[in-house]
Structures are given as C-alpha cells and as structure tokens.
Amino acid sequence: MINIPKGTKDVSPFISYKWHYLEDAVRKTAADFGFTEIRTPTFEHTELFLRGVGETTDIVNKEMYTFLDKGSRSVTLKPEGTAGVARAYIEGGYAEYPQPVKMYYLTPVFRYERPQAGRLREHHQFGVELYGSASPFADAEVMILAKTLFSRLGLTEPVLNINSIGCPECRKTYNAALREYLGNNLQNMCASCRERFDKNPLRILDCKEPGCRKITAGAPRTIDYLCDDCKSHFEKLQSILRAAGIEFKVNPSIVRGLDYYTGTVFEFISDAIGAQGTVCGGGRYNNLVSEVGGKPTPAVGFGMGLERLLMILENLNLPVGEPEIPVIYIAPASEADAEKAFELVNALRSKGISADSDLVGRSLKAQMKYAGKRGYKFTAVFGGAEEESGKIKIKRMEDGSEYECAVSEMAEVLK
RNA sequence: GUGGGUAUAGUUCAGUUGGCAGAGCGCCAGAUUGUGGCUCUGGAUGUCGUGGGUUCAAGUCCCACUACUCACCCCA
Numbered sequence: 001m002i003n004i005p006k007g008t009k010d011v012s013p014f015i016s017y018k019w020h021y022l023e024d025a026v027r028k029t030a031a032d033f034g035f036t037e038i039r040t041p042t043f044e045h046t047e048l049f050l051r052g053v054g055e056t057t058d059i060v061n062k063e064m065y066t067f068l069d070k071g072s073r074s075v076t077l078k079p080e081g082t083a084g085v086a087r088a089y090i091e092g093g094y095a096e097y098p099q100p101v102k103m104y105y106l107t108p109v110f111r112y113e114r115p116q117a118g119r120l121r122e123h124h125q126f127g128v129e130l131y132g133s134a135s136p137f138a139d140a141e142v143m144i145l146a147k148t149l150f151s152r153l154g155l156t157e158p159v160l161n162i163n164s165i166g167c168p169e170c171r172k173t174y175n176a177a178l179r180e181y182l183g184n185n186l187q188n189m190c191a192s193c194r195e196r197f198d199k200n201p202l203r204i205l206d207c208k209e210p211g212c213r214k215i216t217a218g219a220p221r222t223i224d225y226l227c228d229d230c231k232s233h234f235e236k237l238q239s240i241l242r243a244a245g246i247e248f249k250v251n252p253s254i255v256r257g258l259d260y261y262t263g264t265v266f267e268f269i270s271d272a273i274g275a276q277g278t279v280c281g282g283g284r285y286n287n288l289v290s291e292v293g294g295k296p297t298p299a300v301g302f303g304m305g306l307e308r309l310l311m312i313l314e315n316l317n318l319p320v321g322e323p324e325i326p327v328i329y330i331a332p333a334s335e336a337d338a339e340k341a342f343e344l345v346n347a348l349r350s351k352g353i354s355a356d357s358d359l360v361g362r363s364l365k366a367q368m369k370y371a372g373k374r375g376y377k378f379t380a381v382f383g384g385a386e387e388e389s390g391k392i393k394i395k396r397m398e399d400g401s402e403y404e405c406a407v408s409e410m411a412e413v414l415k
Numbered sequence: 416g417u418g419g420g421u422a423u424a425g426u427u428c429a430g431u432u433g434g435c436a437g438a439g440c441g442c443c444a445g446a447u448u449g450u451g452g453c454u455c456u457g458g459a460u461g462u463c464g465u466g467g468g469u470u471c472a473a474g475u476c477c478c479a480c481u482a483c484u485c486a487c488c489c490c491a
Binding site for chain 2: 003006057058059062063080108111113114115116117119120123124125127157192206222256258267272275276278279280281293302303304305306307308309331333334362363365367368369370372373379381385394395397400413
C-alpha cells in the first residue's frame with residue numbers, strides 16, 4: 001500500500017462540492033471588485049523566490065521544494081503566489097496595460113514544514129494583487145474584498161489586524177532605535193532572536209517566547225518611527241476603513257515573514273481553528289517588482305489559505321455548499337427494462353437535464369434505497385407500463401409526492 | 416529542526432491480571448415477485464503500523480523503526 005505523501009490531502013469525490021462552493025464565492029467576489037484571474041506556473045526558477053521572497057526568510061531558508069530538472073536548472077515549487085505574479089507582470093509587459101492592474105489567483109503552494117492543524121505541505125491559496133497604485137484606497141480595497149468574501153460566506157469572525165512597518169527610509173531609523181533598546185537585554189533573549197538582531201531586527205517583535213515578549217513589550221514600535229509619507233498613508237488608510245465600516249485593530253506586532261513588504265501589513269485572524277489562526281495575510285510591497293527586475297511599481301495584495309477558510313466554516317457550522325447530485329434517478333422496473341431506461345436517461349442528458357440510472361442490476365427496491373441515500377431530488381420508475389402509456393410518474397423524494405407527465409415532456413417538466 | 420500523544424475492519428473506536436479478533440456507523444443482500452428514509456434478518460471485509468525480543472502463549476509486556484497527530488519555530 002502506497003500512501004499519500006506527508007502534509008498533503010485528497011479532496012474526495014464526496015466533499016469536492018465544498019471546494020466548488022468556496023471557489024465560486026471567491027471568483028464572484030473577485031470579479032465584483034474588478035479583479036481578473038492570472039495563472040502562473042506551479043514552478044519557477046529558484047532565483048525568483050530568493051530575490052522576491054527574501055533570502056533571510058524561513059520560507060526560503062528551510063521550506064522550499066527545490067530541485068534540479070533534467071537540464072540542471074534549479075527550479076522551485078511555488079511557496080507563495082506573489083513572486084510569480086510579479087515576474088509575469090514584468091515579463092508580460094502588464095505595465096503597458098491601463099493601470100492599475102487588478103489580478104487574483106487560485107493556486108496550490110508548497111512548503112516543506114512539519115504538518116499540524118491548519119498547516120500542510122501543499123495547501124491552496126486565493127490571492128489578489130493590485131499593481132500600479134500607491135494610494136491607501138488600494139490597500140483598503142483589498143482588505144474590503146477579503147472582508148466581503150468572509151461576509152458572503154457567513155463569517156463575521158476573522159479580525160482584521162493592521163500595522164505599518166514603514167518604507168526602507170523609516171526602517172533605517174527604526175532599526176537603529178530597536179537595536180539600541182534591545183542592546184542591553186540581548187543576552188536574555190532566545191537564540192533565534194539574537195540571530196534576528198543582526199539580520200532582521202523587526203522580526204523580533206513577532207517572537208512568541210515569553211521571555212522575549214516581556215522584553216519587547218516596551219520596545220519601540222514601527223508606527224512611531226514612520227516618515228511623514230508613511231504616517232499619513234497609514235492614517236488615511238484607517239480613516240478609509242472606518243468610513244467603510246470595516247472593524248480593525250492596529251497591532252504593532254504584525255511584521256509578516258516575507259521580506260518584500262513595505263508600509264502597510266495586515267492579517268485576518270480567526271480563533272476557530274487552533275494555533276494557526278491567520279487565514280489571510282498581506283500588505284503593500286512597493287519594492288518587489290524592482291527587486292525582481294522591473295521598473296519600480298507600487299503594489300498591494302494578500303494571500304488567503306483556503307483549507308483554513310474551509311476549516312473555519314465547518315467548525316462554526318456554516319454552510320459549505322450542497323453535494324452535486326443529478327436531478328433525477330430513473331429506475332428500470334425490471335432487468336428487461338434496463339435498455340429502455342438507459343436510453344431515456346441519455347435522452348434527458350442530451351436536453352441538459354442531469355440524470356442517472358442503474359448500472360449494477362439492482363432490484364427496484366434496492367435502487368430506491370440507493371437513490372434515497374445518494375440524495376436525488378426526483379426519481380421515476382420506467383418499465384412496461386410507462387412504455388405502453390407514454391406517461392411516467394416523477395416522484396419528489398423529499399415528501400414522496402408524485403407528478404404524472406408524458407415521457408416525451410420530462411425534460412421540460414424537470415426544468 | 417525540537418517536544419508531547421496515538422497506531423486494531425471502509426470509518427469511529429472497545430479489547431480486563433498476557434489465554435479463540437470485537438462493537439457502533441457505513442457497505443452488500445433479503446423481509447410473498449413495481450417504490451427510498453424507520454425497523455428486523457443475514458453477509459463480506461483484519462499482515463492488530465513494521466521488525467525484533469520475553470513467554471507454553473503477545474493486540475496486550477520490552478526495544479527499535481515508521482507513519483499519523485498536536486504543539487513550538489514560522490506561516491495561509
């Protein structure tokens with residue numbers, strides 16, 4: 001027996017309708033906000049992620065599925081969706097189309113990690129990317145899109161946390177202030193924080209070690225060191241969100257784990273799915289396009305974990321769609337009627353009515369049992385009597401009521 | 416990479432001081448020959464995760480390995 005690779009999941013034929021439900025809601029919402037779909041390859045040159053995501057990040061350092069192909073090129077299964085979109089934006093000359101360019105994607109992403117609740121090695125993300133606008137309205141637009149999707153799915157719960165980590169200019173003065181503050185306490189912090197001190201001190205704010213938390217509790221906050229531009233951008237964003245009636249809280253400890261973020265960062269956090277509560281994370285990344293070889297282009301977007309989203313819906317007993325079962329099951333009355341019933345089913349299908357019939361030679365009673373369990377809305381028995389009279393009784397399984405009509409008119413009746 | 420828990424039928428799980436492998440759910444069939452859900456009857460399905468050890472005897476005790484799972488780190 002060969003089993004499924006660690007950290008991956010099948011979507012069985014009995015639950016795939018839940019994914020269709022989610023994906024339909026996602027596509028509809030994205031379309032309503034003026035975003036159109038972009039599809040990029042499942043793997044890219046490794047170099048793209050090194051430069052795009054950042055060489056100091058955990059994703060790049062220890063989580064990528066990287067291998068040499070048969071031509072000795074180093075390629076990597078995408079660990080996130082944004083870098084590939086940036087590459088496509090540059091390579092496809094999207095900057096020559098009317099700006100801003102608003103894109104969304106649905107894609108599998110791959111990270112080599114220890115799986116746990118809400119974390120897989122292959123998971124699926126819905127993401128949006130808005131290129132060519134530096135306005136805080138663009139930041140707000142992607143946040144409102146996410147919030148709208150949640151509401152449409154019946155969710156009030158994931159809380160929007162926002163922060164600003166500043167542009168490279170404010171980052172310089174902030175890092176200096178943070179290092180100065182931490183300097184004396186450095187020997188009391190955990191090993192990884194001591195490492196972060198040199199490479200990326202900002203990340204220390206995100207540490208969950210109780211000892212480090214104590215120390216960072218009074219640490220300088222990025223929002224207190226923003227330059228004038230970043231400050232007014234962040235304030236304007238908040239007033240836009242308030243005007244839109246979007247609840248949020250400013251959370252100075254949100255710093256995000258990807259190096260491309262500048263300025264606004266945000267997460268939608270749920271407490272319905274255990275330790276991995278971030279269902280959506282994103283922000284602004286004005287340096288990404290130039291970092292991977294394009295002209296400087298302001299951009300903002302987010303990634304949303306679909307497995308986590310589905311888990312939240314199920315844990316909160318919210319609707320997750322309906323099984324996709326044909327409208328009607330036609331039962332041959334006896335073995336002799338199998339051929340005629342088979343023809344009838346195919347005639348209905350050719351008129352656009354979804355229908356099924358017996359494929360295993362079961363008794364009529366057993367067929368009804370099957371139809372009941374599988375959840376067909378209607379059933380009808382087809383046999384000698386129906387063939388002679390040209391009439392058939394359509395039974396509504398919900399309440400057992402029957403409606404008689406001509407066999408030749410079935411398709412119209414079922415519509 | 417680090418730590419805890421678990422591993423028995425398709426699935427959820429019992430299995431006592433070591434003594435014939437079990438239940439619920441599901442699946443298949445039937446309950447006077449053309450109608451489901453309820454009920455009843457019958458049936459199929461096991462390398463007890465793998466390998467070793469102790470013992471007259473191991474699902475049960477010991478060791479190793481593997482897988483799964485939760486948590487840390489980090490992230491969706």
